[in-house]
Amino acid sequence: MTGQRMAIFEAVFKESSHFTAEELLDKARLIDRTVSRATVYRTLPILVESCLVREVDIGTNLKYYMPNKEQGSHQAQVICNDCQKIFEIPAPFMEWYGSTVSAKLGLTPISQRLQVTASCQEYQAKGFCSKDKTIESSASA
Amino acid sequence: MTGQRMAIFEAVFKESSHFTAEELLDKARLIDRTVSRATVYRTLPILVESCLVREVDIGTNLKYYMPNKEQGSHQAQVICNDCQKIFEIPAPFMEWYGSTVSAKLGLTPISQRLQVTASCQEYQAKGFCSKDKTIESSASA
DNA sequence: CTAGGTGCAAAAGCTTTGCATCTAC
């Protein structure tokens, strides 16, 4: 348990939402200036393994991560094309979906992803977006 | 309409399943040896735009494509961790999901992805997998 | 003739890795 890893842990849990490896590097360096890019990239998979961090793939070349704050494991994402936000939505029915379809194929489900890409009319009209993470908990399916 | 593009079109529609840009390059070169990597990468987005090819993102760094053979636009994928196959599954209810959740967030849905990662017991037990694309049409949700 | 397509090779962007050094225990 080194100082660099502690700085990375701390930076991760200060994050309120999604972040990239590079953003995490910046934040961790504010805490411990000696944290290097390699250490961040080497530590992230460990955090994901231990379920402290969740990896969120939205189909870009960039990987996103988020602190895994006691949420159920079945989350869907709504990705806004305009305001560039990722909303996390509880999606309990996904478990049913995965087991149903996998069973028909003779496969055992490991994980599931459900993502909606959407556009934000408010952003398009006003040039800004008033939504924030507090909205996340108001929708689910 | 150049010879290289025709070779790429032809290679695309000879594909029965998912392929990567690099695989397409190889196949296209079998038809016209002068096809270059740049042309493949420049042509693929055009094919996607014109709905001749569908882009399938499974969260790896690699982009997959498949010929868009008259399937409904709402497809889910089951990705087998062991036999490395991607099964396409009709998922008509996804439309409902996207509009429901997006409406709650005040967003307009553009597209949706539903993907299940699964493991293949047959592959694990025998070291090979007998499933093939014919199975795809037997499951849906 | 010329707008646009092409090939080549270099660049870009994110992530991984080899290697020598360092450090927590």
Next chain:
DNA sequence: GTAGATGCAAAGCTTTTGCACCTAG
């Protein structure tokens, strides 16, 4: 003392791009 972590810089991999050339219409 030593197993394992670290930093740096280089390499890897897929995709994109600048540029000069070529070609379809």
